[in-house]
Amino acid sequence: MTTTATDLDVATERQREPADGDAASLTPPYHAVVGLDVGDRQSHYCVLDLQGDVVAEGAVKTTEASLRVLFEGKGRMRIALEAGTHSPWMSRSLIALGHEVLVANPRKLRLIAESDAKHDRADARLLARLAHVGPALLSPIRPRSAQTQIDLALIRAREVAVQTRTKIVNAVRGMVKSTGHRLPASPTLTFARKATDACPEALQSALLPLIRLVQTLTDDIAAYDRLVVENARAYPETQAIQTIHGVGALTAVAFVLVLNNDRSRFTRSRDVGCYLGL
Structure with missing residues (x-):
């Protein structure tokens, strides 16, 4: 399934409704969590709402222009991706767009490396769920400038x-x-x-x-x-x-x-x- 930028707008817009009472103080500084499984030419993504439900999935070209179309102006999101050839420039681009970026250490991310269901869509979902329940599980690394x-x-x-x-x-x-x-x-x-x-x-x-x-x-x-x-x-x-x-x-x-x-x-x-x- 391929999701367009417009579909992502609709999916993430639902998360921007303010909470009432004490719940508002517990709202994280982002309105959605994204797992991004990076490929050399095409990357797959999975978007979760703050309750952990999948609200959008799709694929995007692994280029700065395509990432900008998909993620620019969507509100702050937490985005997780594995460290690799493209992760340095991708993380810098996403941070520049105002998002929180977690670059996962692939050596310690055994849930993906040893998974029996190894494919891009499943990997994107797993990255998103790990970023949602506990970023420390990703053993995030600090990208170089x-x-x-x-x-x-x-x-x-x-x-x-x-x-x-x-x-x-x-x-x-x-x-x-x-x-x-x-x-x-x-x-x-x-x-x-x-x-x-x-x-x-x-x-x-x-x-x-x-x-x-x-x-x-x-x-x-x-x-x-x-x-x-x-x-x-x-x-x-x-x-x-x-x-x-x-x-x-x-x-x-x-x-x-x-x-x-x-x-x-x-x-x-x-x-x-x-x-x-x-």
Whole structure:
């Protein structure tokens, strides 16, 4: 079943009637609860009233424009969705529209992960019911800010470049060895130059393009490193971290960003190590 924005208007409008007497003071600061099961192209939602009854269900395209059409101007709602690829921008968009957003931790949400009735509509209903009866059951996480996410993308992109370079270097060395030759030992920074000179003539047509890719990646990684140093200046916390022997801008910035640049998340310093799996 697909519900239109107009149907959602009608369903949620019924929840805005003020309560009388003492009940008014117990009314939560939202008039409906929504479970949003996010898909890459399409997301399913389930809307509950304050009594926990389903008042609307449907699907919406996983785009900012479609979410705005569906949820803008509908009054404040509590919306629950699982953490994933789209959850950062979706949560920020929904918060900007005035809604309360709960981003559920999928690692702890076993009711969905281990459910025998695993499909989008059922997952949306379950998210909505959990958000209605007890938000703590979702083990909600705190999404990163847009800037933190962008800066962390730089760290991750650099890591992809480093891993790709390592795979190419290992592949080139292995193919040369398989022909009875051996490339000279060298640090990664000078690998392209030395490998070009030492590459067997029979393998040059196959390996020189890869060796040129290594040099390109090396140059790109150096550019990433310069950007990381610049980003470190935007996070004063990294200065103290870099006073530790062997810790540079890359490690310091990655540490701050992975913790979402929010030291208040941890009451004890030892909790940080547990969070990072140390």
